[in-house]
Amino acid sequence: MKTDKSKLFPRIDPTVIRLYDGEAPGSEDWDWREKESRDNILQMPAVYDVAVPTLTYYGADEEATDGTAVIIAPGGGFQYLSFESEGTAVAQWLNSKGIAVFVLKYRLMRSSTQDPIQEVLPKLADPETFARITESIRRMAVADGKKAVQYVRGNASRYKLDPARIGFMGFSAGGTLALGVGHASDKDARPDFLAAIYPYIGNIKQNNVREDAPPIFICVATADDLALAPQCSALYSSWINAKRPAEFHGYARGGHGFGIVDSHLPVNSWIERFYDWLQQLHKV
Template identity: 45%
Template sequence: MKTLLTILSLMGVLLSANAQKQIFLYEGRPKGSENWNWDEAISDKNVFNTKVVYNVSRPSITAYIPENPNGTAIVIAPGGAFHTLSIDSEGIDVAKWLNARGITAFVLKYRVARSFTDDPVKELMGKMQNFKTLDEENAPVIPLATEDGMNAVKYVREHASEYKLDSKKIGFMGFSAGGTLTMSVVYSADDARRPNFVAPIYAYENAIIGTNMPKEKTPIFVAVAADDQLGFMPHSINIFKKWFDAKHPAELHIYEKGGHGFGMRKTNTSSEGWIENFGNWLKMQGYLK
């Protein structure tokens, strides 16, 4: 009997570590995309050999819950030019890193533009030859994605006690389009849906919506590679300067190499250290012990 109890206890520990729970942010199809009749799908057969989610029509967050939550939560928005979501390197892998340090993570699947084939990356690569056209296609989608991001923050804040969280320690981070979304959320949200700190990683500034700088102190962590193939390095500098000029706590890291989309990938460049730098920053801000 004692041995059985020990086995059951160990199983409980294993199940509680990195426990996952998917939460849909709306009942049914949300406002603005009521007529979207396509379903979310996953593709891992593409030129980058990475898993991407596409055709998100029912936005959700998946909670990654650490064994011993420290009270801090972060919503993570993967990138993909508002057409796909790089769900592993810019989502789940980040969540697991945070979990190992006691931070509760919520990986966001926000609404994206429709893909018409089972190779959404190939579709997107063709469109990225002309950013003006891509921006025009994305323009109707970004406000919807921003609403998803704000509602993700709202959900986490309203359920803080359920997840053993401090409602004043809810952050939002994102990569590329997810970084654009991060800034759109913090500039557009009301108090109930505004994150307490943000981390845009190689964000695309031109597509950010909203202009309202938070009145309360809102720390920001910004990271990018100098050799970003899409030329986003100056965008991160601009975001940092706006925050610095507004007298919010601001930190900027520009890595010599790493390219665009380094996320949690092994690049053999100094950009691999961004997550450790982020962890040190979280400690300095009081979000990580």
Template identity: 45%
Template sequence: MKKKLLLPFLLLFAFVANAQQKVIQLYNGAAPGSESWTWNQSESADNVFHSDVVYNVSHPTLTVYLPDGTVPNTGTAVVICPGGGLQTLSITQEGYQVGQWLQKHGITAFLLEYRLMHTLGPDPYKEMLAKMKANTVMQEQAPVAPLAVADGRAAIAYVRSHAAEYGISPDRIGIMGFSAGGTIAAAAAYGYTPQNRPDFVAPVYAYFPPAMQANVPADAPPMFLAAASDDATSVYSVQLYNTWVAAKHPAELHIFLNGAHGFGMKTQHTASDSWPGLFETWLKLSGF
């Protein structure tokens, strides 16, 4: 009887704890370049894949996950960029759960909800599939992608300018992303300023083709890459790793036997399940 009563309590506690996370507006007022966007952000699992997603983001935010009080604060921070093809954010296994994992390891996490394509109806996945069928995805992503990348850079700049407030070392600020979020993370390793330069980047099954890999900066940050070999986009991770190594910058690559695209923090009993532990080891060995 006690066990039956305990489970709902724990679930309620987890919900309340998540609801109490500090949420920061990334920009003062309308986000630059999308001032005319008026749609309201939504979160729902009522879609063709029954997966919890955020969509219609027009005002980017950062949700703060402070380090767990039971472990030492490492002074490291990570900006998290969930994926979703710039149509949605896969907010649970590539967002909330990543933030919770990082805070349990003494790392301050900042979950970025960046700008997305406009979803007209109640099912963003259905609309994304229709765009894929009509072969219009790339065309519709094109004007939004630079805005999402700008949000990633602005997030790093925010964390660095508020480092003391959160007990963060200003030279231990990284960014990681999944799929389209990995595009944002990888792009942050290019064209940066001193204020928005990431100290490390971790693109996970990122879309980042060779055309986006030119002109690697001389002081480019170290990189951690992970993908599954049964995911067609894993070739981009291999190419980006080779680009980084050829430019004589530190990089580590893991191509797992299986796990497919979108494994995130899911336990699938596939080889990709081991990536968080490998990332933790890489952070330690890299001094973060």
């Protein structure tokens, strides 16, 4: 007898939530509209020109959930968002484990072409210059991340979530958000755990880890195209030096931006290792 998987894991249509009641603070005069690019240098779906920050909710099967939620910030150098490989695909995997997901579209630099990926690549060549030109948008994006945590925690009962199990996962530039939000002084805006997947550290200082910093899961490939592995190792050291819970996974191969795409490499198991870590974290 065939099992109807749709009854075991019913798909809930994604719900889009606007983060701010009015215009987002600091970008009140932005009048452009969000777009999607598929005909770009990497031939991958990319969301760009985000001026209105939103959360897209993917609910897990209520019978399988333990009340955990993860807010996901896709990467893209603050120029675009890898919304599928670092967003919706991850959400669907976590949903299958009973974890609710909110994928964040945070504010981005405005693109002057229809290929935001091609636009950002030259900017990444000089890390210091990149950090300088993205500082203002980074601050806006981190503010969007904090607002997202406040929204999810404040509406935990509505989504049948545990307000003490709200996490934040960020990829690349989205990892910048994860770290910035993790340093939030307001407890309502600070997540209960972090996942920094090949995070871009940027201008965030790692020597001042809070004494109540959230537990963190860090993952990167040694051969990261942006040479982020040493920064990730230093990030791990800063957490454990502050005597805060941390787990680090460094994979020999995988490059940058591996997301959840199957490349038949050991790095593809990172999402399973994250889930294992999360299960142990909740047993403590």
